[in-house]
Amino acid sequence: MADSNRTDPQKGNGLPAFIMGFVPGLLQWQLGQKQQAVTAFASCTAVLFVGWVVVGERLFYWGLGVPDGQSSFDNFAHLGLPVLPEVLNLPAQVTGALMAYDGSATGLRMQRLPRDLEHIAGWVTAASGMLAAFWAAAGHWSLRLRRDADGDAARLVANPALCAALSWIVPGLGHAKAGQKNKGALMGAAVAAVFVLGLVFSGGHAVDRAQYGVWWIGQNLFGGGSLFAALVTGPMRSVETPIDLDLGIVLCTVAGLMNLVVMCDAYTVAERSVFPVRTEQAANEEAMG
Amino acid sequence: MELLFRVVIFVPVLFLVAVVVVAQQHATAQSTLQAAAKRSVRWLVWTAALLVSMTVLELLFIEF
Numbered sequence: 001m002a003d004s005n006r007t008d009p010q011k012g013n014g015l016p017a018f019i020m021g022f023v024p025g026l027l028q029w030q031l032g033q034k035q036q037a038v039t040a041f042a043s044c045t046a047v048l049f050v051g052w053v054v055v056g057e058r059l060f061y062w063g064l065g066v067p068d069g070q071s072s073f074d075n076f077a078h079l080g081l082p083v084l085p086e087v088l089n090l091p092a093q094v095t096g097a098l099m100a101y102d103g104s105a106t107g108l109r110m111q112r113l114p115r116d117l118e119h120i121a122g123w124v125t126a127a128s129g130m131l132a133a134f135w136a137a138a139g140h141w142s143l144r145l146r147r148d149a150d151g152d153a154a155r156l157v158a159n160p161a162l163c164a165a166l167s168w169i170v171p172g173l174g175h176a177k178a179g180q181k182n183k184g185a186l187m188g189a190a191v192a193a194v195f196v197l198g199l200v201f202s203g204g205h206a207v208d209r210a211q212y213g214v215w216w217i218g219q220n221l222f223g224g225g226s227l228f229a230a231l232v233t234g235p236m237r238s239v240e241t242p243i244d245l246d247l248g249i250v251l252c253t254v255a256g257l258m259n260l261v262v263m264c265d266a267y268t269v270a271e272r273s274v275f276p277v278r279t280e281q282a283a284n285e286e287a288m289g
Numbered sequence: 290m291e292l293l294f295r296v297v298i299f300v301p302v303l304f305l306v307a308v309v310v311v312a313q314q315h316a317t318a319q320s321t322l323q324a325a326a327k328r329s330v331r332w333l334v335w336t337a338a339l340l341v342s343m344t345v346l347e348l349l350f351i352e353f
Binding site: 180182183185186187190191193194197201247251254258261262265268 | 295298302305306308309310312313315316317318319321322
């Protein structure tokens with residue numbers, strides 16, 4: 001039945017909702033999902049500070065630029081803003097940075113000091129940012145369901161945000177959850193193959209947040225791969241620089257960016273179980289009543 | 290030899306990237322693979338065209 005008052009499901013949720021997504025749980029709170037809101041905020045904050053206990057102020061050294069105590073960039077660094085993906089968990093990241101950032105010469109030297117277990121701890125702090133992004137996606141999805149779904153929500157095969165989160169850890173798993181197992185396996189194999197090629201060419205040294213922090217931001221979009229690297233290859237001692245290290249770093253980053261596409265597609269596949277793509281003919285038929 | 294090595298890496302990686310890119314318009318693995326093969330060929334042609342253009346520019350502005 002055509003309903004002329006119904007909002008176009010292709011329409012976004014708007015800028016305020018987008019901004020609210022940077023505070024884990026705020027969208028859920030606005031939607032009246034109080035328990036989910038508290039869980040989102042507590043989980044993101046807890047995960048960040050578990051990693052923070054180990055890495056401390058070294059986290060600031062892994063941002064998009066290195067603070068030098070003089071440039072205007074330090075103002076951003078003082079708030080922890082250049083550190084991705086932790087900044088997606090904005091309240092905890094900014095609070096932590098305000099409490100811990102030390103712009104003095106001694107503080108900047110401390111940022112350069114390697115820590116024990118920093119590979120896995122760096123992955124954990126990054127996971128808090130990714131977790132915040134998935135909670136934001138879940139909030140946006142709830143918002144769209146409430147706005148556009150009417151009785152269509154019963155057709156939902158899986159929560160799109162959950163599908164995206166699963167694909168972050170295991171590429172293609174989100175597609176399997178959403179009902180496209182073969183396609184998911186193919187996409188997952190493609191991402192994993194490029195990532196493994198990168199690790200092989202670099203002798204396992206391509207994915208190292210402490211060494212190649214900016215490249216690592218892209219590589220971490222394949223969370224399972226960067227976790228493997230943090231646990232297995234990251235702590236390996238580098239005796240000499242592999243001849244194809246540059247190729248390996250680029251391939252692992254390309255794999256991460258490929259997985260970003262996989263995550264978005266997993267979200268879309270699940271989303272379309274409720275909001276299928278309307279053909280022009282179907283739209284015309286609906287308009288005619 | 291180094292160039293051959295880079296090409297041997299480039300072609301399969303290009304195909305794998307194509308798989309992920311075209312999969313967004315397909316629902317099954319089979320149709321994705323077919324479309325990825327076509328897209329890879331298209332991208333290879335563009336790559337070759339880009340290489341030729343860069344070589345021509347090099348000859349025009351650097352070597353002469």
